[in-house]
Structure formats: structure tokens, C-alpha cells
Amino acid sequence: MITIAIAKGRMQDDALALLARAGVCFGSSSLRCLSSSDESGEHTAIFVKPADVPVYVEYGIADCGIVGRDILLESEADLLLPLDLGIAQCRLVVAGRSDGAQNRGMLRVATKYPVLTSDYFGKRGTPVEIIRLSGSVELAPALGLADVIVDLVETGRTLRENGLSVIDVITESSGRFVVNRASYQLKAKPITQLLNALNQAVSGVPA
Numbered sequence: 001m002i003t004i005a006i007a008k009g010r011m012q013d014d015a016l017a018l019l020a021r022a023g024v025c026f027g028s029s030s031l032r033c034l035s036s037s038d039e040s041g042e043h044t045a046i047f048v049k050p051a052d053v054p055v056y057v058e059y060g061i062a063d064c065g066i067v068g069r070d071i072l073l074e075s076e077a078d079l080l081l082p083l084d085l086g087i088a089q090c091r092l093v094v095a096g097r098s099d100g101a102q103n104r105g106m107l108r109v110a111t112k113y114p115v116l117t118s119d120y121f122g123k124r125g126t127p128v129e130i131i132r133l134s135g136s137v138e139l140a141p142a143l144g145l146a147d148v149i150v151d152l153v154e155t156g157r158t159l160r161e162n163g164l165s166v167i168d169v170i171t172e173s174s175g176r177f178v179v180n181r182a183s184y185q186l187k188a189k190p191i192t193q194l195l196n197a198l199n200q201a202v203s204g205v206p207a
Helices: 012-021 028-032 050-058 069-075 114-123 157-161 181-186 188-203
Strands: 002-007 035-037 043-048 064-068 080-084 090-097 107-111 128-132 148-153 164-173 175-179
Touching: 002 012, 002 050, 002 188, 012 043, 012 188, 043 050, 050 064, 050 069, 050 175, 064 069, 069 114, 069 164, 069 175, 080 188, 107 114, 114 128, 114 148, 114 164, 148 164, 157 164, 175 181, 175 188, 181 188
Parallel strands: 002 043, 002 064, 107 128, 107 148
Antiparallel strands: 035 043, 064 175, 080 175, 090 148, 090 164
16 A cells, blocks of 8 residues: 555645656545545545645655645755756745835845755845735735745745735745655555656656
């Protein structure tokens, strides 16, 4: 039995569709459940918050997982990262007021990514005060809470609606298939088979 931790939210539908193309079908009921077994009984999916996927996989509760590269970089979890699934593609960016208005003192940055934000500005020698938010980060500059934000962007529409524009791109992100190091050794055959099937699905080759 292989347990797969799948990030809930915007990536979940694409992850389940990709798994189905790889021959691992959890069915439509998976969208409403916390866990589900596939039709073969060889795979179990657990659906958790994106930030929790690396935790479940690193500690071996799940053998593998599907989550965004941005989350993996932020978590700094010790995992094997064997496959870019090409789903949920987006960018992690620094964005600020379109009119260029900004504090002249220490830069205040609102973000859900304090580790990546600290690393980005630290490498540039820019002193910042990081304000950690869990949602609606785009509101922070408009309400005077922060000068700029660091957040994920897909189309940029939400930024524009809040009077923000991209200043710089920190990194690209997409859904990744990750594996627990011990599981990769102990369950080498089924995990390798799943990896190969996913790789074919990503490449457009029928399972």
C-alpha cells in the first residue's frame, strides 16, 4: 500500500486527474473526503493543507506527496524530489503599489513565505520587516500594513485589482511529486512503478 499526501485546494483537481491518467483512480468522492483508496486498493490518498504535505511525507506518514515547489522551498523538508508534474504553474513574486508609493524607512513585506522572503532580501542586502499573513496578502499595501508583498501569482489579475504590479520574480513554481527517503528504499518497486506511470502521464503517454 502506497500512501499519497495531496495538497487540498487549487492543485487537488489537477493532481487527481493526473493520477487517474497514470492509472490511479480515486473517484469523484475524493473531493469531499479526507482520505480515499483507489480502485485497485494499492494506493491511499490523504488530503491535507499544502503546507502540511512536506511534514506528512518527511515523517513517513505518507510515502509520497503532491505539492507546489513554493511550499517545498519554504518548508526546507528533507525529501526526494523526483518529478515535476507541470500542474498548477505559477510564480512567486515581489509586488508593490502600481503608483510606486513606498515607505522610505525599513521595507515592510507581507507574505505567507517568510523563509523565502528573508532569503531573497537578505541576498540583496535589503533590511526588511517581514509581516506574516495567512491570506488576502494583496490587501496589505492598500491598507498601509506593508510596502510590498511576496506571494504566488498565476495571471496577475488579483494584483491588478488591488493596484499592485510585479516588481521581481523570485522563482517559478509547479506541482511536484515528492517521496519519503525511507519509503523509496522500503517500497522501491511500487513507488518506481507509480513514478514511471506519472512520468508517462505528464508526457501524454497513456498508462
